[in-house]
Amino acid sequence: MRFVLKTNYAQDVNLFLHNGQRFWYGLLIGALLLAPFFLENFYIGELTYLFIWVIAGAGLMLLIGYTGLVSMGHAAFMAIGAYAHAVLFKLGIPFVPSLLMAALISGFLGAIIGVAALRMTGIYLAVATISFAFIIEKVISAWRPVTGGHRGFVVPEPVMFGVDFGSDIVFYFLCLVIVIAVILLVMNLLRSPIGRAMVAVRDSEISAQAMGVNLLQTKTLAFTLSAAFTGLAGALYAHKIGMLFPENFTIILSIKLLMLVVVGGLGSVHGIVFGAMFISILPQVIAILRDFLPAWFAQRRGLEPLVFGSILLFFLIYEPLGLYGRWVKIRSYFTQFPLIRKSTFKRQKSYLRTERVH
């Protein structure tokens, strides 16, 4: 087992705890940089999707995992980002400003919901965000002159500084750069006073308020950042799918993002990546499974939601900390090998007391 003795503050706020981490993450980035030169186009495409899910997941994780605000309508922000970027880019605005403006527009709408979120908790916010998503979906399909409605919107090829980003490899690197930037941003944010305030709000609003955290500011900021990240992911997603339809951004996508966060592990940055891996690999696994299942069962529609739903149930009942939580358990089993005790990870249950006054 490794003990890290911290002797100064710089060591405490360092992103990497020890050299081992530096080595492994360096290796990972090296592998990702080299990957496109060895992989087939299909896998490069899949990795790019993975990056896009990580960006969107980072947005939602900030909101649900760190601020404790449940949004079930994040597909709306992805849609806003996608359409805003596609429309602006088609109007002739250069790639990078258009990307940033898409994130900004999405963030602005997020801020409006965030202000409303001050007075809402839990289920109220969940239903409010679902409603918001339904309204946005409706607006997109009805606003035909701009969005093309159900006939679809063709996204122009990404061109930056006169260079065509349309090829799979170049777009892969673009997404890789953005993913690394987003993850670093999230990690730094979480070490800053803003991030600490968010976690305090998640754990107890009243305690946070008593310690001087401005609830309105923190919640609005969390929503804004979350929406902006998700919008950015949407903009990249637009280029990846090439043709935008309102049907791309339904409640199913929102639920998929929620699953990403829950299955990955709430409240961990690793969880974002694990969750993104989970939702991009699972459809492939199901496709392979179809070959092995009896034909009458495999050909039915709804196999995918069934598997998705069952896995979600399984994780919530048996492993609420998600894939990352499971990984931490496995790791500590090996690092503390003969000494691990079963009660180390015992879940705490709390007795319910209502906040309603009768």
Place this chain on the structure above:
Amino acid sequence: MDFISLGTFVQLLVTGISHGCLYGLVALGFVLIYKATEMVNFAQGDIMMWGAFIAFTLTSEFGFAYLPVVFLTIFVMAFFGLLLERTIIRPMIGEPPFAVLMLTIGLGFVLRAVAGMLWGHDEKEFDTPYSIDPLVIGQVTLDYEQLVVVGCTIVLCLGLYVFLRFTRFGVAMQAASQNQLAAAYVGIPVKRVVAITWCLSTAIAGVAALLVAPLQLIYPGIGFIIGIKAFVAAIVGGFGSLAGALIGGICIGIVEQFVGYMFAGAYGETSVYVLLLLMLFIRPQGLIATLQRKKV
């Protein structure tokens, strides 16, 4: 858009109220669970959809008459509730509300997928003995199905109110929701209370299903849409209040009908969500507010 004639106005009002009662009825199911356990059941609509399919199967496959179908459906649904509680809800007692919310969303997915596999995705029709020629009063056409919905909802609502307020079990349910530990100390079997609450709630979903089935075509996605609207109804009315759920349901039912008539039909549904967002900005505690205190 001309001014609406009186006949159309009354017609829209009646249709709105009957749809609203349905939303209210589904909302009753989860308000009950919320009141007793503080859990939010997002799968209520999908549970109702199962009820509709069970009723459909009993009539078309087994050829039962209408009345036995009613009793059998409610009985099967109550049993289904017990089964759900025992298998997936009980392990979640004591977990944070968010986890339960996600769990019921997942449950909804599973229920919808399984229903799609068992009964297919085509729309099915369900007839009742009262699916006869509508009652015509002046310019207004009243379907008996709509009248039955309104009647049943009122009876069920009153029944539930009396049950919660005056029976021993109803009071035990309130106690269990106020403080589980204290309720257990004074001898209330909290686990059994939770189980029976779920049982009751799915039975109500069964009643809602029997009322929905003749009004609309049945397909696996039906529960989700009605479920979301029922949530909107409960929030507009004030979560945690039975009367609120019903009033909220009727409100959104009427708004939906009128907006759908005045603009294109598709906007009716969207207007419900706009109404909800407005409501949350203006009066987030709902029409009938339950007092809340915040604790650390």
